Amino acid sequence: MSYTAPTLEQKFVLETIADIQQLSGLPGFDSLSGDLVSAIVDEAGKFAEEVFAPLNRIGDEQGATWTDGTVTLPPGFREAYARYVEAGWGSLTANPEYGGQGLPFALSAAVQESLTSANMAFSLCPMLTMGAIEALEAHASEEQKRLYLSRLVTGEWTATMNLTEPQAGSDVGALKTKAERQPDGTYRIKGQKIFITWGEHDCAENIIHTVLARTPDAPGGTKGISLFIVPKFLVNPDGSLGARNDLRCVSIEHKLGIHASPTCVMSYGDNDACVGYLVGEENAGMRAMFTMMNHSRINVGLQGVSIAERAYQGALSYARERVQSARMGAPTRAPVRIIEHADVRRMLLTMKARTEGVRALAYYNAAAVDRGIHGQDDEARKAAKGLADLLTPLTKAYATDTGVEVASLAIQVFGGMGFIEETGAAQHLRDARIAPIYEGTNGIQALDLVGRKLPMDGGEHWQRLFADIRSFADGLAGEGAATTLKAPLADALARLETATHWLATHANRPDDIAGSATPYLRLFASVVCAYLLARQAAEAERRLTTGEGDEGFLSAKVVTARFYIEQILPQDIALLGPVMKGAELLYALSEDQFLAA
Template sequence: MNEYRAPLREMQFVLSELAGLNELASLPGCEENSPDLVEAILEEAGKFATGVLSPLNRVGDRDGARLANGEVKTAAGWQQAYRQFCEAGWTAVVAEPEHGGQGLPRLVGTAINEMWKSANMAFSLCPMLTNGAIEAVTLRGSDALKATYLERMVSGEWTGTMNLTEPQAGSDLAAVRSKAVPQGDGTYRISGQKIFITYGEHDLTPNIIHLVLARLPDAPEGVKGISLFLVPKFLVNDDGSLGARNDVRCVSLEHKLGIHASPTCVMSYGDNGGAVGYMVGEPNTGLATMFVMMNAARFAVGLEGVALAERAWQQARDYAHERVQGYNPAVRGGERIAIVQHPDVRRMLMLMKSQTEAMRALACVVAAAMDKAERHPDEVQRAQAQSFVDLMIPVVKGWCTETAVEVASLGVQVHGGMGYIEETGAAQHLRDARITTIYEGTTAIQANDFIGRKIARDKGAAIGQVIADVREVAAACTVAGGEPFSRLGAALNTSANALTSSVVWMLRSYPEMPGEAHASAVPLLRLAGLVCGGWQLARAALVARRKLEAGEDPFFSAKITTACFFADHLLSQADGLAHCVMHGAPATLQGVLD
């Protein structure tokens, strides 16, 4: 398996030219993020990803994490890599400086996090979950909790987890049954079983901080009766030293299709009287807090899609350049050629490359909007940015992960028979990617969020703004004129029409025919992803056109070809998807599934 190399020039291009890194540096708290500094940070991160994390990716997949006597042993090399990761200060780059974080903009954090995920997704899940816990405690934790836990999670000394799922409560968190009984001293005793807990137990740090959804004894039924608790593996004494072992244990590990090195734990709380827990936020508001974390986590999982697509693409591209097989069908009696010259291998690689670039661009544009939503001095600007972020999170999560599975599968195909052999490494990317459309809310959950809270609730205002922006880029392509820009503009416009009709249909159907609306939710999400991807690549092509006026540069010419490929091979699906949205629901609902 090849080692991952961070696509630094591509990332720089996206950050500077598409996501507005320069404007970002004028936001309060971001002043220090000059392009030079960001370049230096990304370069360092890239070295760490290539040198430390990437070489452990295959080892981790092969050996996995193992459970013995309630303790989880991570794969060989994991402990040392984690120590180096903390020492280099990579644990919580976007966390607030007051708690020891580096306070980097989310945009920069997004590029850095993509690298960890590409290099070693199973490893990256540990800091990702810790960051989620940090966000929850920062947002809703009492001062005492913050003082005790925050800094040590930010430094990586302790890690964090999210405990939502129970056997009967997967997508439907209203069904959570874990209990929390108040002890009269401000603490609670937590009991219940949680499943699918990522890094719920491991040997990387001396303590693990679990955030757990549970119900108070008098809590109402359903989602309005769920509270959030912080439950440390070891209680913490007043002097900060570790105290008694808490009543929480990992009782088994799942045997999964992929991310073998990431321990997926069944956690048992309160087998011996109840685990000591501390409430985070107000009673019965746990789900709201989890949702704040979950939005960050959904974005992060969407980014996993980008990252795994990038890794699969790098590996398939390198193999296609090395592997010699067959002849050019257009040349009689020629030499054997590298398979990268075979037209269908090119088609597959271009599908991988163009979609990866489109996904990264969209994810970074959304990340920049998060920074703006948090930090812009103007309230209206903040609100606009936030509504764009809210609209786009299910698209980034749903579209980037579904696409990543396809891209990783293409990566296997490019390798031919070797792709099916585990040692090659291409299959691991497919196995690892396959979870991303499921956890943190399946694609259908994303799509339901998209059509309900994100489209119907504001009567299409936010998505209308996106479509207007897409049309503006299409118009700019048309104005640029000539081949291929006029064609690019037309393709983008056509796909925007398809999205518009589909959204209009959805706005009408959602209140009147909820079954039909939900039946068309995923095709609409996919259509929105395609249009947004085409939008970003067309923006990139327009930038490249301008840059090329200053002189030839293959990097910029490639941007134009890639946008054209995406238009011809992917935007061309837009009308079919719109048909599916607007006409496909009745047969879905009437279908016989005995």
């Protein structure tokens, strides 16, 4: 199936939700203009369509291959990555001091979406590198920045994130990889890591592994973890490549999806000669790693957006061509294209509305990150950072769940043909299924939301967001269709407030909080998406009134927002009950009772 980047939609969301024009007035974004934003979104879409998308199918069918520690990508990947580097796509948000363009994360989000829709497995390589750049710029020494950042920014070198070990999945504090300090100030790294995305490949001349490890006298748990740079090839003081480091890819995983993304088992120090370089201070590794992980969690949320968009496009194309059955109530029994059937339209509108909702959420989140760094003053930066922190678990969890659910609906639209690999519909569901798992499972995101993000700064960030939603809903007036969204949006916000206050009053009952976390996150995210879609509908109606923009696109924005708020948002009524029931039923069965008699 072909892919067409939704550039008109992306630019509209950047304008109305990310408020890209206001971002251009912030310190550091002086070179940003409307024309530049439009050009970058258009060119990224073209690049994704022409360079990454044609490799999606071959990547799924052939996948990455492992031979004696060497990983080879399918034909065309190496050349496509070279074109990615040449075009400078990886440098968009990086610091100009290291060769970056210093553009907003929100703009980069649109670019990353297109690349991921075109080829999710391929897009993981630059995504991990972006996260490492963030971590190193924030925590590395000046010498480390000089040696590594410019090559990572260009994409000449790629990077990984090494957390997981066989005995330590989400429980990072259980890791056992060792780091012993040497007289010259370097460390000897020894241990094994699993599930290392793009840990070995043939697309770049060097791979910079960021590795969590424990020094001999470190305290237990996460407090005793340090972060190290462990390059595949050692880097000489002049920046040239030196000897091969003592690390190797032991194997790659055979996975449900993203077959062209090598998921590696990495072994460090088999010959006791693996050199690592401490980033920051000993025992401060988690703080540095979370800089990378928070960036990555938003980008993983974008993967949900991207796969949903790609699956929707395929289903829509098929529905417009496939002829089957007469339309119910039609005067003749002549078969029609299935897009004329009400239930197919319901599925397509659900896919469209869910996808546009989480796109708005992800861009809103990315723009809050930008304002948290570049805001005009300390107060503005604090408020924006608090909003970004609050939204990140929503983006990661709700958007990736949406990717899976929309990809599944796409198969339903295809019918039996969707279950056949040749149509390509099944690949999207297989690829999407990893996103709710990695970078912190969605259950962990829900616990993070209720346990950390809601109480943060006395709850001021969710209170400010709720006030913004209420103010917007109260301000809807006039005769346009958007005004019909006022009451249901206000009612949904009231339910969310009820759930939020219930959690606050049960803060001393951790089982109840944990048991309520997942339905609460879904309730929270669905209300935020409804709010963002309603904002788009109101702006679309304003532009229709003044004669600005594409009439068909703008009127569709209004209908899509109405569908979400009238037919998807009411599901949050059902979520309120599970949130406020706590954990009693979750522990009502003994372990033996989970087994059938």
